[in-house]
Amino acid sequence: xxxxxxxxKIDLEQIAETVEEQVAYGxxxxxxxxxxxxxWRDTLRRLRKNKLAVVGLIWISxxxxxxxxxxxxxxxxxxxxxxxxxxxxxxxxxxxxxxEHPFGTDNLGRDVAARVVYGAQVSLxxxxxxxxxSVFLGLFFGAIAGFYGGLSDTLVMRLADVFFAFPYILFAIxxxxxxxxxxxxxxIAIGILGWPSIARVFRSSILSVKENEYVDAARALGAxxxxxxxxxxxxxxxxxxxxxxxxxxxxxILSEAALSFLGMGVQLPQPSWGNMLADxxxxxxxxxxxxxxxxxxxLTTVLAFVLMGDGLRDALDxxxxx
Amino acid sequence: xxxxVARRILQMIPVFFGVTIVLFILRAPGVLPGDPIEMLxxxxxxxxxxxxxxxxxxxxxxxLTTQYVTYMKNxxxxxxGQSYKKNRSVTEIFVEKYPYTARLALAAILIEVVIGxxxxxxxxxxxxxxxxxxxxxxxxxxxxxxVFWLGMLMQILFGVYFxxxxxxxxxxSGMGNPPDLAHLILPAITLASVxxxxxxxxxxxxxxDVSQQDYIRTAEAxxxxxxxxxxxxxxxxxxxxxxxxxxxxxGAMLAGAILTETVFNWPGIGYEIYLxxxxxxxxxxTGGVVIVVIAYMxxxxxxxxSYAFLDPRIRYGGEAA
Numbered sequence: 001x002x003x004x005x006x007x008x009k010i011d012l013e014q015i016a017e018t019v020e021e022q023v024a025y026g027x028x029x030x031x032x033x034x035x036x037x038x039x040w041r042d043t044l045r046r047l048r049k050n051k052l053a054v055v056g057l058i059w060i061s062x063x064x065x066x067x068x069x070x071x072x073x074x075x076x077x078x079x080x081x082x083x084x085x086x087x088x089x090x091x092x093x094x095x096x097x098x099x100e101h102p103f104g105t106d107n108l109g110r111d112v113a114a115r116v117v118y119g120a121q122v123s124l125x126x127x128x129x130x131x132x133x134s135v136f137l138g139l140f141f142g143a144i145a146g147f148y149g150g151l152s153d154t155l156v157m158r159l160a161d162v163f164f165a166f167p168y169i170l171f172a173i174x175x176x177x178x179x180x181x182x183x184x185x186x187x188i189a190i191g192i193l194g195w196p197s198i199a200r201v202f203r204s205s206i207l208s209v210k211e212n213e214y215v216d217a218a219r220a221l222g223a224x225x226x227x228x229x230x231x232x233x234x235x236x237x238x239x240x241x242x243x244x245x246x247x248x249x250x251x252x253i254l255s256e257a258a259l260s261f262l263g264m265g266v267q268l269p270q271p272s273w274g275n276m277l278a279d280x281x282x283x284x285x286x287x288x289x290x291x292x293x294x295x296x297x298x299l300t301t302v303l304a305f306v307l308m309g310d311g312l313r314d315a316l317d318x319x320x321x322x
Numbered sequence: 323x324x325x326x327v328a329r330r331i332l333q334m335i336p337v338f339f340g341v342t343i344v345l346f347i348l349r350a351p352g353v354l355p356g357d358p359i360e361m362l363x364x365x366x367x368x369x370x371x372x373x374x375x376x377x378x379x380x381x382x383x384x385x386l387t388t389q390y391v392t393y394m395k396n397x398x399x400x401x402x403g404q405s406y407k408k409n410r411s412v413t414e415i416f417v418e419k420y421p422y423t424a425r426l427a428l429a430a431i432l433i434e435v436v437i438g439x440x441x442x443x444x445x446x447x448x449x450x451x452x453x454x455x456x457x458x459x460x461x462x463x464x465x466x467x468x469v470f471w472l473g474m475l476m477q478i479l480f481g482v483y484f485x486x487x488x489x490x491x492x493x494x495s496g497m498g499n500p501p502d503l504a505h506l507i508l509p510a511i512t513l514a515s516v517x518x519x520x521x522x523x524x525x526x527x528x529x530x531d532v533s534q535q536d537y538i539r540t541a542e543a544x545x546x547x548x549x550x551x552x553x554x555x556x557x558x559x560x561x562x563x564x565x566x567x568x569x570x571x572x573g574a575m576l577a578g579a580i581l582t583e584t585v586f587n588w589p590g591i592g593y594e595i596y597l598x599x600x601x602x603x604x605x606x607x608t609g610g611v612v613i614v615v616i617a618y619m620x621x622x623x624x625x626x627x628s629y630a631f632l633d634p635r636i637r638y639g640g641e642a643a
Contacts, residue, residue, distance in 0.1 A: 162336075162344075166615055166618075167614060167615070167618055170580065173595075173599065174611055177599065254466070258470065258581055261470050262584065264599065277468075277474065281474060281585070291474050291475075291478070299463070299466055299468070299471070302466040303462065307462070
């Protein structure tokens with residue numbers, strides 16, 4: 001046996017941690033072996049090997065930590081993100097980036113870095129709450145459509161068609177026009193607009209698992225519909241929903257930014273990345289630094305959620321249509 | 323085929339009513355902030371009688387169901403009501419604006435087709451090469467990029483800084499008078515950006531999918547050169563889903579690119595709707611949305627029908643899940 005062959009063998013033994021893998025690699029089963037891991041621990045292990053997903057996760061964690069701890073350090077270190085120092089507005093306004101104000105100051109003399117950090121709070125809140133609403137509604141309608149079928153299926157899917165018939169951003173604008181522009185209404189609107197996609201994903205997952213014997217067995221044992229759905233079907237249909245929801249958080253952050261940019265979202269003086277860009281747009285020529293960081297923050301945060309979603313999709317081995 | 327088309331059109335009816343009801347609710351008094359009559363008159367002080375005359379003139383004293391019927395009747399005649407602020411009919415405004423939106427959309431689709439399909443083919447043919455990795459990474463970034471930010475970055479670079487540095491620069495606002503190509507470049511690139519990335523991704527994965535099919539192996543086995551296999555066999559089959567995506571995307575773009583048009587002050591329907599939101603001129607907003615949704619549904623219908631025409635499996639496979 002040559003040296004390189006031997007090395008190869010050792011590698012395989014290190015990689016093959018479960019019985020199945022040892023069999024698959026043609027190794028002798030080593031005993032005592034580690035038990036087969038659960039789906040979630042396998043997923044985590046595969047996710048760790050995906051560099052881009054890890055980068056995404058680290059970036060998301062960083063943004064979350066900065067946003068959550070913002071009240072502790074932003075105002076003493078950078079300045080108040082909202083309140084104005086009326087005596088100093090004239091001398092402090094529209095200063096380019098410096099040591100004191102790393103991202104410069106805005107039209108009213110406030111620190112842009114401080115506002116970007118507080119904008120992260122809005123983006124994360126809207127992203128997470130909107131997707132929570134979408135998932136809740138999507139699971140509910142998806143369950144009705146997929147589990148009961150028939151007329152309820154037709155009705156729910158036609159309703160979903162109405163939602164898909166609207167160009168997304170215009171539908172959001174129309175809803176905000178009804179509800180009035182505010183942060184709460186933005187995540188409600190984005191959340192409501194997101195349910196049809198989740199419902200479709202859940203519906204097709206239900207259709208693929210509900211014919212399984214364990215569902216029949218549960219029914220024969222007298223389990224209620226709710227119990228069958230929540231204990232037997234949901235765990236087996238969860239993977240695509242988790243992947244979809246992760247990516248949707250990025251999408252919701254992007255939508256919030258777009259709505260706030262158009263003046264239909266978070267209202268000034270509260271900072272959001274979108275309304276900061278709208279503000280920067282009018283100052284583009286005199287103060288180009290105003291538009292760099294809010295946009296960069298949107299791009300990197302959304303990208304981080306997309307990369308995480310991609311990684312989860314590969315790790316959970318979910319096949320997605322697009 | 324006829325049966326498929328008929329069923330597809332029938333499916334549109336409940337969707338259409340759903341959409342118009344949502345939009346009608348928008349128009350109903352008390353739903354939107356502010357009194358529509360006050361918006362009509364602005365700051366002028368009017369007497370009670372004039373106020374009541376205006377209310378009945380606009381039919382706001384009728385019950386909601388009657389108002390809806392009137393609204394639908396007018397809609398069928400192509401009448402979308404009067405703008406509160408502009409003293410023009412909404413239909414007239416959008417008839418004027420629509421060609422501008424179409425112009426921008428077609429330019430964007432051209433970029434999307436040429437660059438998106440090109441990048442997709444290169445990525446697939448030279449899989450795992452430097453160009454493939456660069457292409458895939460840049461499409462991920464483009465998908466996460468807020469379009470309005472991309473537009474602003476290009477404005478500042480190609481408009482403001484190029485001018486400052488004495489380089490040939492591009493106009494960053496409006497569409498020129500008379501309209502010219504230079505004004506079209508930046509908005510078209512901005513509008514095309516995200517879709518180009520999607521086209522490249524779909525094209526790449528389709529090409530890779532197709533290249534694993536038996537008929538490709540046969541073509542290679544009979545001695546066809548690599549280029550001929552791509553041109554004659556993989557490309558044709560890989561294109562079907564791409565064409566579908568582009569069709570749907572054209573629908574979305576003709577529906578008005580509200581963000582791109584706003585960033586570039588492009589006088590299309592998207593920008594008009596945006597200005598109307600700011601001015602709270604609701605007849606324009608709801609009328610614009612009606613036009614947009616009808617255009618969007620109609621183009622989706624055309625895409626579905628042509629897709630069924632291209633791929634018999636859809637026509638006979640019953641309802642696509």
